[in-house]
Amino acid sequence: MNAPAAWLVQHSELLPRTGSALDVACGRGRHALWLAERGLTTLALDRDADAVRELNDLARDRRLPLSAEVRDLEGHPRPFLGASFDVIVVVHYLHRPLFPALVAALAPRGVLVYETFTRAQAARGKPTNPDFLLEPGELLELVRPLDVLVSREGDYDGRMIASVIARRGSAF
Numbered sequence: 001m002n003a004p005a006a007w008l009v010q011h012s013e014l015l016p017r018t019g020s021a022l023d024v025a026c027g028r029g030r031h032a033l034w035l036a037e038r039g040l041t042t043l044a045l046d047r048d049a050d051a052v053r054e055l056n057d058l059a060r061d062r063r064l065p066l067s068a069e070v071r072d073l074e075g076h077p078r079p080f081l082g083a084s085f086d087v088i089v090v091v092h093y094l095h096r097p098l099f100p101a102l103v104a105a106l107a108p109r110g111v112l113v114y115e116t117f118t119r120a121q122a123a124r125g126k127p128t129n130p131d132f133l134l135e136p137g138e139l140l141e142l143v144r145p146l147d148v149l150v151s152r153e154g155d156y157d158g159r160m161i162a163s164v165i166a167r168r169g170s171a172f
Contacts, residue, residue, distance in 0.1 A: 019086030025093035120160035
């Protein structure tokens with residue numbers, strides 16, 4: 001199992017210690033496992049049924065507060081089913097129409113951790129499809145109306161990425 005993204009771990013002090021978490025497009029679950037090990041009741045979503053099954057088995061074996069579900073995030077009209085989360089993590093996944101649902105799924109004072117590739121990554125290799133690559137400054141626009149706590153964009157660990165940690169205010 002790969003370690004969680006350095007951006008997430010480096011900013012762990014910005015995350016709540018208790019509550020609920022959502023790992024979007026979780027893959028094999030490296031972030032979901034990390035969140036659950038920290039004590040957050042975690043829901044992990046991915047379209048890969050094999051990965052979801054393996055993640056549920058691992059969570060059960062470790063007795064973690066984690067459940068994983070197969071879900072098509074791009075074809076589902078309400079991908080989070082009206083749920084509310086204290087933390088939402090999205091790493092290396094971009095589906096722009098999902099952002100309003102992400103913002104709506106954050107509990108008051110909830111934190112969104114988002115990191116994915118920028119258009120400049122295509123010159124270095126995959127991904128190359130512009131649908132999966134952020135334009136310069138785009139991530140900050142996509143997370144509005146959240147309050148940005150910390151962000152970065154550029155070359156990190158040999159990848160061209162944009163990262164943000166943003167919090168939902170209690171007023172909306």
